[in-house]
Amino acid sequence: AQSVAQPEDQVNVAEGNPLTVKCTYSVSGNPYLFWYVQYPNRGLQFLLKYITGDNLVKGSYGFEAEFNKSQTSFHLKKPSALVSDSALYFCAVRVPSGSARQLTFGSGTQLTVLP
Amino acid sequence: DTGVSQDPRHKITKRGQNVTFRCDPISEHNRLYWYRQTLGQGPEFLTYFQNEAQLEKSRLLSDRFSAERPKGSFSTLEIQRTEQGDSAMYLCASSLGQSNTEAFFGQGTRLTVV
Numbered sequence: 001a002q003s004v005a006q007p008e009d010q011v012n013v014a015e016g017n018p019l020t021v022k023c024t025y026s027v028s029g030n031p032y033l034f035w036y037v038q039y040p041n042r043g044l045q046f047l048l049k050y051i052t053g054d055n056l057v058k059g060s061y062g063f064e065a066e067f068n069k070s071q072t073s074f075h076l077k078k079p080s081a082l083v084s085d086s087a088l089y090f091c092a093v094r095v096p097s098g099s100a101r102q103l104t105f106g107s108g109t110q111l112t113v114l115p
Numbered sequence: 116d117t118g119v120s121q122d123p124r125h126k127i128t129k130r131g132q133n134v135t136f137r138c139d140p141i142s143e144h145n146r147l148y149w150y151r152q153t154l155g156q157g158p159e160f161l162t163y164f165q166n167e168a169q170l171e172k173s174r175l176l177s178d179r180f181s182a183e184r185p186k187g188s189f190s191t192l193e194i195q196r197t198e199q200g201d202s203a204m205y206l207c208a209s210s211l212g213q214s215n216t217e218a219f220f221g222q223g224t225r226l227t228v229v
């Protein structure tokens with residue numbers, strides 16, 4: 001069975017500072033990894049994904065994520081945080097083969113960027 | 116708007132009543148997913164369609180829940196004899212037919228059972 005862990009329920013960072021939101025995963029085989037962001041009372045918005053290739057992937061709004069196979073991690077990063085980045089962030093995993101086609105999500109990390 | 120749309124956005128119902136939600140996916144997407152999200156949690160998978168075929172159902176999907184996608188386009192999720200524990204945000208998502216493609220989510224239907 002596949003699973004995702006987001007060890008931090010809450011991350012606070014000052015505007016202009018770099019941010020990291022952590023994610024680790026557990027799957028059988030090679031994973032497809034995704035980050036989504038959710039604003040209050042809204043659906044999930046896709047940020048970026050890792051499928052294969054370069055371990056550093058870039059996505060929307062200046063976000064990037066680094067895939068680390070040995071540590072089974074896919075941490076979300078941004079060099080300089082904005083107040084508008086404050087939202088709920090979800091990491092998700094999917095396996096590329098087999099019967100499971102759904103995304104499995106972590107429990108989410110609330111990011112607060114302080115002005 | 117060419118995104119995933121869900122209707123209604125909010126539903127308040129009395130315990131024991133039946134409710135039905137609708138999802139219209141992005142038109143070229145052949146995969147459609149239903150998720151449930153409770154406060155402070157990540158979305159939990161309920162069921163998945165490829166075209167009109169329901170290919171997977173979670174153990175979360177009790178006998179009171181049924182989903183259809185009759186012509187491979189829109190989908191409905193029905194909950195019969197609602198219980199207070201059914202109160203949640205119900206999210207629909209759609210994607211293209213490859214596993215490496217991202218899913219696009221609707222804004223969800225918030226169900227409150229009183």
